[in-house]
Amino acid sequence: MAAAGRAAAGRVLTLGLTGGIASGKSAVAAMLVGHGAVHIDYDLLARRVVEPGTAGLAALVKEFGPSVLTPEGALDRAGLGALVFSDRAARARLDEITHPLVNAAADAAQDAAPDGSVVLHDIPLLVEAGRAGDFDHLVVVDVPVRVQVERLMARDGMSAAQARARVGAQTSRTERLAVAGTVIDNSGPLAATRAQVDRLWAEVVLPGEAWRR
Numbered sequence: 001m002a003a004a005g006r007a008a009a010g011r012v013l014t015l016g017l018t019g020g021i022a023s024g025k026s027a028v029a030a031m032l033v034g035h036g037a038v039h040i041d042y043d044l045l046a047r048r049v050v051e052p053g054t055a056g057l058a059a060l061v062k063e064f065g066p067s068v069l070t071p072e073g074a075l076d077r078a079g080l081g082a083l084v085f086s087d088r089a090a091r092a093r094l095d096e097i098t099h100p101l102v103n104a105a106a107d108a109a110q111d112a113a114p115d116g117s118v119v120l121h122d123i124p125l126l127v128e129a130g131r132a133g134d135f136d137h138l139v140v141v142d143v144p145v146r147v148q149v150e151r152l153m154a155r156d157g158m159s160a161a162q163a164r165a166r167v168g169a170q171t172s173r174t175e176r177l178a179v180a181g182t183v184i185d186n187s188g189p190l191a192a193t194r195a196q197v198d199r200l201w202a203e204v205v206l207p208g209e210a211w212r213r
Helices: 025-034 042-050 055-064 077-085 090-113 145-156 160-167 172-178 192-212
Strands: 013-019 036-040 118-122 137-142 182-185
Touching: 013 025, 025 036, 025 118, 025 137, 025 192, 036 042, 036 090, 036 172, 042 090, 055 077, 055 090, 077 090, 090 118, 137 172, 145 160, 182 192
Parallel strands: 013 118, 013 137, 036 118, 137 182
Antiparallel strands: none
């Protein structure tokens, strides 16, 4: 496959799923899995490709030095994150190492999905990575920035300034909404979010039965 997420001659239907930090994307992913989607979690893959003993971890150590390792020899994710958070060049080097590995793992996971599957590519930084056109349908989980900040403060104990900085480090809400095929508003009760996901499945996935054949 040329890029993870591109449908293989109609064998599967691919959904791209993204949303800003603290938007509740994981909850929406779980609902889609409940409908039967095959879940490819890019956060999980990003951890797997840099586990101890992998070529990915060796490449990070070569690029950033042994300080990115814990005493046990695993990746110090918090330390690496702090290193690249405010350094765009360092972040670009990190992405150049990890993105091809994650995409290859996602390709393998999609190829392993049974014919007729709905394959959900759950990608936090989908828009930032230029992946908006790689899927049959793109789903964006959306909440106001104010809600993101409030959730980050409650969930992670961040100050308001820290939460706003974390939100601001991602692509803007406007940019995500501009490429969405479906927008799931997750700022209200969970039941309202579930109703939107159910409608997405009924109106977008089920009418596309032709792709199953």
